[in-house]
Amino acid sequence: MDAQKVDMFILTNAKFFESHHVAAIRDRLIAMDDSKWVSVSTIQFKDPTTSLIVSILAGSLGIDRFIIGDTGMGVGKLLTCGGLGIWAIVDWFMIQGATREKNMQKLQQFLY
Amino acid sequence: MSISRNRLYLIIFIACMAGYVWLIMNWLFPPVHHSKETSICLLKHFTNIPCPSCGSTRSLLSILNGNFLQGFYLNPLGYVLLMIMIAAPIWIVYDWIKKSQSLLIFYKKTEVFLSKKTVAIPAIFLILINWAWNIYKGI
Structure with missing residues (x-):
């Protein structure tokens, strides 16, 4: 794929991924067929900042986990008052990474 | 993809063990009073509003003591x-x-x-009803 398009994609979407994934994503996209550009460029990613805000406000109900698609973990947090409050606090620091991992999984369906 | 087997099992196992330790602690050393000030629940601690699953420790202890109805009354969860x-x-x-x-x-x-809409919406509704009931009971 055109390097210019790929760099544009990286510029706009780098914040949605772990930094160590970005270089690999760029290589993959350049090697990818041009016909997939439309589907790749229109994927909706979850914003890590949003999930952090939700985690701080409603983390003990597990809503942050539900939002990023981790339904099972969300139920776990909901049923235990956010893991007795400990898990809720741990997730304030984990949720941004978890969101980026989820975004990577979403993109991977198109990359491979 | 997504979560790996060992990771999931480890998380669930640790969570269950923590639950058992928490239960045994509450069973051996029952808190003197369950007032709104003494709680591990963050939401209740900061806002004084009980969360949907507040009271489940007491509920579990009642069920284990054979008081099934009281367990249901404290928290169906x-x-x-x-x-x-x-x-x-x-x-x-x-x-x-x-x-x-x-x-x-x-x-x-x-x-x-x-995640299906037909399941998720009733489930959310049930949790909200339980939450309202918790606030009403003043758990």
């Missing part, structure tokens, strides 16, 4: 927790011995099942 806490460790040990991953498959199926 106690029964859900009881089932998970009994089933999950046995299932993990079974999978571990058999080297299978039936719990992981079940977990993923449950996630898909709970």
Whole structure:
């Protein structure tokens, strides 16, 4: 794929991924067929900042986990008052990474 | 993709063990009073509003003491927790011995099942009703 398009994609979407994934994503996209550009460029990613805000406000109900698609973990947090409050606090620091991992999984369906 | 078998099992196992330790602690050293000031729940601690699952420790203890109705009255979610806490460790040990991953498959199926609109909306509604009931009871 055109390097210019790929760099544009990286510029706009780098914040949605772990930094160590970005270089690999760029290589993959350049090697990818041009016909997939439309589907790749229109994927909706979850914003890590949003999930952090939700985690701080409603983390003990597990809503942050539900939002990023981790339904099972969300139920776990909901049923235990956010893991007795400990898990809720741990997730304030984990949720941004978890969101980026989820975004990577979403993109991977198109990359491979 | 997504969560790996060992990681999931470890998380569930640690969570269950923490639950048991928490239960035993509350059973051996029952808190003197369950007022709104003494709580581990963050939401209740900061806002004084109980969360949907507040009271499930007391509910579980009542169920284990044989007071099934009181357990239901304190928090119906106690029964859900009881089932998970009994089933999950046995299932993990079974999978571990058999080297299978039936719990992981079940977990993923449950996630898909709970994400369906026809399931999710009633489930959210039930949780909200439980929450309202908790606030009304002043758990």
